[in-house]
Amino acid sequence: MNGEYHEDLVSxxxxxxxxxxxxxxxxxxxxxxxxxxxVARNLGLDPETATGLITRAEMKNTAIARESFRDLTVTxxxxxxxxxxxxxxxxPASFCENGETAEPVGGTINTIILINADLPEYAMTRAVxxxxxxxxxxxxQLMARxxxxxxxxxxxxxxxIVIVADPNxxxxxxxxxxHSKLGELIGLGVIRATINALELETGLSPxxxxxxxxxxxxxxxxxxxxxxxxxxxxxxxxxxxEDRGRFLQYLKRWAQEPGTVARAxxxxxxxxxxxxxxxPGDTARDAIIRILHNGKTNIPGRDEPLIRCVISLLISGxxxxxxx
Numbered sequence: 033m034n035g036e037y038h039e040d041l042v043s044x045x046x047x048x049x050x051x052x053x054x055x056x057x058x059x060x061x062x063x064x065x066x067x068x069x070x071v072a073r074n075l076g077l078d079p080e081t082a083t084g085l086i087t088r089a090e091m092k093n094t095a096i097a098r099e100s101f102r103d104l105t106v107t108x109x110x111x112x113x114x115x116x117x118x119x120x121x122x123x124p125a126s127f128c129e130n131g132e133t134a135e136p137v138g139g140t141i142n143t144i145i146l147i148n149a150d151l152p153e154y155a156m157t158r159a160v161x162x163x164x165x166x167x168x169x170x171x172x173q174l175m176a177r178x179x180x181x182x183x184x185x186x187x188x189x190x191x192x193i194v195i196v197a198d199p200n201x202x203x204x205x206x207x208x209x210x211h212s213k214l215g216e217l218i219g220l221g222v223i224r225a226t227i228n229a230l231e232l233e234t235g236l237s238p239x240x241x242x243x244x245x246x247x248x249x250x251x252x253x254x255x256x257x258x259x260x261x262x263x264x265x266x267x268x269x270x271x272x273x274e275d276r277g278r279f280l281q282y283l284k285r286w287a288q289e290p291g292t293v294a295r296a297x298x299x300x301x302x303x304x305x306x307x308x309x310x311x312p313g314d315t316a317r318d319a320i321i322r323i324l325h326n327g328k329t330n331i332p333g334r335d336e337p338l339i340r341c342v343i344s345l346l347i348s349g350x351x352x353x354x355x356x
Contacts, residue, residue, distance in 0.1 A: 033068040033084040037153050043082040044194050046111060046142050047071050048091055084348070085192045087140040089113045095228035104203065105334035106214070107146040108163075108221035112169065112229035113139040114236065120178040126189070129147040140190045141167060141229070142167040143222060146197065149203035149214070155194045156241070162215045163193055174227065175241050175249035184250075244287035247290040251303075255280055262310075262342045283339055295311035297324050299347050320347050 034041060053067060056268040064123065069079040098107045117139025143163055151159070168186040176185040209215045231237040240246065245255060259276055286292055299320040306316040324344040 041081050041083050046085045049086045085142045087111050087142050093232035095225045097225035097260050098222045099221040105148045106207050106217040106221045108225040109144040110225035112141040112226055114176050114188055115234050116247040117188040118176055118178050118337050119180050119189045122180055122185050123180040126229035139188045141188055144195045146200055148198050148203045149205045150199050151197040151205055155206050155208045159195045159218055160193050162208055162218045163222045166219040166316050167226050170223045172235055180270050182251050192218035242293050244292055247296055247300055258342050286339055295323050
């Protein structure tokens with residue numbers, strides 16, 4: 033509501049929209065603008081002088097990060113969800129804006145940045161760019177997945193950002209890019225608040241990503257896929273329901289061992305390198321086999337080597353079958 037550049041706004045809010053209200057707006061029984069106008073009025077705000085964001089994230093999971101240098105302060109206020117709507121720039125679109133509308137999707141990263149300095153319009157625009165880069169950094173550090181491709185997410189498809197400067201401040205700054213101290217503070221604040229908000233809302237965190245099964249999910253690979261690959265690989269001991277349960281139980285435990293995660297993460301990065309054209313596919317495949325098998329190619333039929341073998345088969349040769 034009331035996007036673009038303004039000098040006459042006096043308030044900003046972030047609002048959790050209900051599923052019912054979201055469905056109502058989507059069904060054409062009211063516009064998002066009308067809905068936000070009503071939210072503003074219910075908050076005692078004038079819709080003409082307020083700007084508002086909407087999200088399905090809960091306000092109790094808001095994260096706030098403050099970064100300062102001398103008397104300059106940047107405060108980032110973030111609510112975040114990525115698990116249902118994480119996307120990577122360049123992913124396949126879901127609609128074409130030519131009389132079409134998109135289905136409502138949950139998962140949004142909303143960012144409000146407060147700067148105690150006076151900024152010209154172009155500097156505030158550049159601040160949006162810096163904040164967007166910082167958000168992508170946070171998602172990269174978490175290895176958050178896109179649900180529309182096998183890539184690492186750069187944002188959700190419904191993110192919004194508000195930059196608030198202080199025109200009455202005696203600090204008149206003009207540079208919000210990465211080379212400036214203000215740009216650094218924006219980046220640090222957004223990274224920290226985004227990471228904290230994602231953990232509060234969805235549990236996504238560095239700890240939750242220390243799991244081979246979580247890392248493989250970016251490529252659409254499931255526990256069932258691993259079991260089927262083990263059976264198809266021709267291991268004679270995998271024949272019954274009891275063996276399947278034992279395999280999956282061991283797999284979950286093995287998948288969270290730090291050394292296992294490190295090898296799988298290295299292998300999957302090589303998959304990315306091959307996808308991006310930075311490495312020949314054969315080179316990446318050979319390196320993956322060495323990483324996952326500790327340099328060995330003759331794998332005996334025991335649980336841990338078996339799982340390593342199955343995962344290496346998927347990563348080195350079968351992952352394309354699971355690309356979405």
